[in-house]
Amino acid sequence: MREQFAYPGRVGMVPSLKNEERPTAQFIAGLYFGFVLTGIGTTLLGCILPALSGIWNLNDSHSGFLIAAQFTGSSCGALLARSHLYTTLIRGYLLLVVSAVSIAFCHGYFAAPLLFCFGLGLGSAMTSTSMIIARIYSATRGASLSLLNAFWGLGAVLCPPLVTGWEHFHSSTSLYLGMAVTATLPLILLGLHHTYLTQLRDDSGPSYSLRARVSLLVPLGLFAFLYVGVETSISSWMMTYIHRLPLSSAMYAPIATSFFWIALLCGRAAAPAVLRKISESRLLTISLSVLLVSNVMLLLSYTSVMSLTSAALAGLMLAPIFPLCLSRVLAITSRPSESRWIFAISGLGGAVLPWMTGQLATARGSLRTGLVVPLLASCVMFFLHLRTNSLPERGEI
Numbered sequence: 001m002r003e004q005f006a007y008p009g010r011v012g013m014v015p016s017l018k019n020e021e022r023p024t025a026q027f028i029a030g031l032y033f034g035f036v037l038t039g040i041g042t043t044l045l046g047c048i049l050p051a052l053s054g055i056w057n058l059n060d061s062h063s064g065f066l067i068a069a070q071f072t073g074s075s076c077g078a079l080l081a082r083s084h085l086y087t088t089l090i091r092g093y094l095l096l097v098v099s100a101v102s103i104a105f106c107h108g109y110f111a112a113p114l115l116f117c118f119g120l121g122l123g124s125a126m127t128s129t130s131m132i133i134a135r136i137y138s139a140t141r142g143a144s145l146s147l148l149n150a151f152w153g154l155g156a157v158l159c160p161p162l163v164t165g166w167e168h169f170h171s172s173t174s175l176y177l178g179m180a181v182t183a184t185l186p187l188i189l190l191g192l193h194h195t196y197l198t199q200l201r202d203d204s205g206p207s208y209s210l211r212a213r214v215s216l217l218v219p220l221g222l223f224a225f226l227y228v229g230v231e232t233s234i235s236s237w238m239m240t241y242i243h244r245l246p247l248s249s250a251m252y253a254p255i256a257t258s259f260f261w262i263a264l265l266c267g268r269a270a271a272p273a274v275l276r277k278i279s280e281s282r283l284l285t286i287s288l289s290v291l292l293v294s295n296v297m298l299l300l301s302y303t304s305v306m307s308l309t310s311a312a313l314a315g316l317m318l319a320p321i322f323p324l325c326l327s328r329v330l331a332i333t334s335r336p337s338e339s340r341w342i343f344a345i346s347g348l349g350g351a352v353l354p355w356m357t358g359q360l361a362t363a364r365g366s367l368r369t370g371l372v373v374p375l376l377a378s379c380v381m382f383f384l385h386l387r388t389n390s391l392p393e394r395g396e397i
Helices: 025-055 060-078 085-104 111-136 138-166 174-191 194-199 210-244 252-274 280-299 304-318 321-332 336-364 372-388
Strands: none
Touching: 025 060, 025 085, 025 111, 025 138, 025 174, 025 210, 025 252, 060 111, 060 210, 060 336, 085 111, 085 174, 085 194, 111 138, 111 321, 111 336, 138 174, 138 252, 138 321, 210 252, 210 280, 210 304, 210 321, 210 336, 210 372, 252 304, 252 321, 280 304, 280 321, 280 372, 304 321, 321 336, 336 372
């Protein structure tokens, strides 16, 4: 299989659902609106870290530990996925609401375990939503997952300006209370569709032996681990990193972070059209190559133009990578008992690499040095992609 990260389905194809089985617009709106909120929730901690560092007296090591706690929870939340996706979905949103309220009133006490629970809710909700979308639109799985992740990116784009505006009038931690209140909307919308979700069945895909599935999923799992680690390291530390640069205005930090997420959102929305012109393998090669360049530019940033350019370029190049990887995983196996491990491993990357970034930054006394971690991880992703291109074709497995 030369193109390890295949992109099954095309935008123009019709979902493999009978008319009487099609979900209601209200149900789909609940899924997508919920994914916007998970985009906000995932990136919220990174955006308020500068404020929390002062309020809770955190150094880079402590901040990295909090990021690791949330993403470890997100990784574990993926493991909660079961065949009954309705239960996983509702439980995820309930955990998100309860833990968000707790964080809003914790005053820094028990922040790590509460953020772990918050991540647990995020991971459970995101994993089950992705699996549900993949089942509903199995004929256009790749395009549908790119669109879903674009909505996640929309939430990430909204987060920095939302935080900046909110902090002018309220405390940073009270944002979690607003998150909890807003998350009750998708919880109610999706809860009303219990019957549809419990009757939703998996679409039978290509048959793979256990040995073939393992040989395909292992490199995909490592790739997903590194990808989420790189994205999380850059996005979580960018606000703090650019805030510390000797720039003329403190507004460059939220602007650069917004540029990153806007570029990622636009890239994912455009990915289906781009893939009509070039192959998945070529798109990944280009994206990973330019991602390395953007990481180097970020490390060398000393001016506002260079920092904004590197942030936007990094987001644009990261955009198509994860949906292609995820689409391939769910094409190989959509069994929650198997695919949930890839979601879990990818979430673990979001815990480990930002933590390593914070540890190295503290040890060397420079966050610029700490950001070498996502650069090295991007290098490994690139070489892993080159290696997977040499794997045998599907029929040879």
